[in-house]
Amino acid sequence: MTADDATRQPDGQQRGTAADRDRWRRYLADERAEAAVYRELAARRDGEEREILLALAAAEGRHEAHWLRLLGGDESGIPRADVRTRMLGALARRFGSIFVLALAQRAEARSPYSTDPHATAAMAADERIHGEVVRGLAARGRRRLAGTFRAAVFGANDGLVSNLALVLGIGATGVPAPVVLFTGIAGLLAGALSMGAGEYVSVRSQRELLEASAPDPGARDALGDLDLDANELALVYRARGMAQDEAVDQAALVLARVQAAERQPAPTDAIGTLEHDDEAVGTGMSAAISSFLFFASGALIPVLPWVFGMSGLAAIVTATVLVGIALLLTGATVGLLSGAPPLKRAMRQLAIGLGAAAVTYVLGLAFGATIA
Incomplete structure (x- = not known):
């Protein structure tokens, strides 16, 4: 069989040179390996992170389908994924840690689709966005480790x-x-x-x-007794950086909710706490x-x-x-x-x-x- 014959589909349509088809096979192998990495990571997580990782695996599956269509469904001669992707898969199976996410982030950034004429613009955009998605997941782990x-x-x-x-x-x-x-x-x-x-x-x-900068939770108890006309609560929001008009509107909204709740502070009074900072500080x-x-x-x-x-x-x-x-x-x-x-x-x-x-x-x- 000649190289020209190898590039023809059953309908006789020419689709790429032999070099193109070799490249498509490599892309196909890499997409399958990357999808497997995300599935392995998802298996070690639950909740929202698991859903995000499975969605990434599904997206890699769509890319895989694109290259398989160009190959006319011919899966013969599919090579192994590149060394980096195989190493990533091995790490995901054994550890599933932030290190794997950090490596996956870099792998997404190396995508060649933006310069490959046979990859769609949507695929190139997907890869860029995938890098940001993985960056966000890795950032969660970085905050826990901080x-x-x-x-x-x-x-x-x-x-x-x-x-x-x-x-x-x-x-x-x-x-x-x-x-x-x-x-x-x-x-x-x-x-x-x-x-x-x-x-x-x-x-x-x-x-x-x-802790010294955190709002005093007891200050909520005073909301029901504030003068609606003077509205001292607006000063709190202005002290925290709100513009005067915005602070007045926010304070009026909070006090109206408090009055409607018969002097019980609303959960949205926005005085709040800073407890979320504890995780980053340790x-x-x-x-x-x-x-x-x-x-x-x-x-x-x-x-x-x-x-x-x-x-x-x-x-x-x-x-x-x-x-x-x-x-x-x-x-x-x-x-x-x-x-x-x-x-x-x-x-x-x-x-x-x-x-x-x-x-x-x-x-x-x-x-x-x-x-x-």
Whole structure:
């Protein structure tokens, strides 16, 4: 069979070159794999998130049908999905976490449909909107992680960088290995305790500021006794940023509802609370524990060569390599969760961390030469 014959449908109509049809088959395989990813994620969720993910899977099914129509229903020679999509599917089956949503967000952004003449404008638009839908779902998970995750990431990175800088600076002076080891352990404990205490105070202070800004629920009890002509409630809305006319209208509406309810404050009185901010802030104790543990785990890595009896330049090089790997991992993790390129974030993290350590190492060499 010739290539030209392979591109003809049973009705004799020409539909694409052999290269086109190979590309359509790849698109078909990828659409099926992406739909499977969304179904796997939906299986681990319930409620609205489950419905949204299933709707995304259905949309990928429509795209799949488009390529299958162009192929005349011929499913022979369909390749495996690309490596990224297969990896995404494997992660979705095993974890179904925010990391998978963050990866899916990036996958949707890489869609080639906007430049492919055989993809419809609606399909290209779908892919762009899918990226925003997945971004919204990932944002929910990011908000749930915000408080504790922030403390954990910053704690681990501070531990890695500060203790590497400490042991490299001390090690470069030429002091005995036990001195470097005990200096590193002291830096680990001091830094972890400082981070834990600092995070506790920081988060508690933030929560106290939010509580101080939150409306007093007891103020609702006064609504029924307000003078309808003076309408002091309008001042509340103006203090919160409403324009004068809008504030007056809103206050009049609220008071009218209160009067109609026989002095019982309406649930829509808009005095409200700020309880929804608690989730993003987290608790002081959870942030403190996370900071302590993650700083300690990060700070332990640069000390490991001396723990296992290494010394001198070999220990310094080993510590630098271990911390470099850890910095790459944490940087890539932050990049994935934020929807940014993981490699770029990983390299930035590596450059900042090793740059700081290099400064103290050079200073250690200078002091060591002076002492000698």
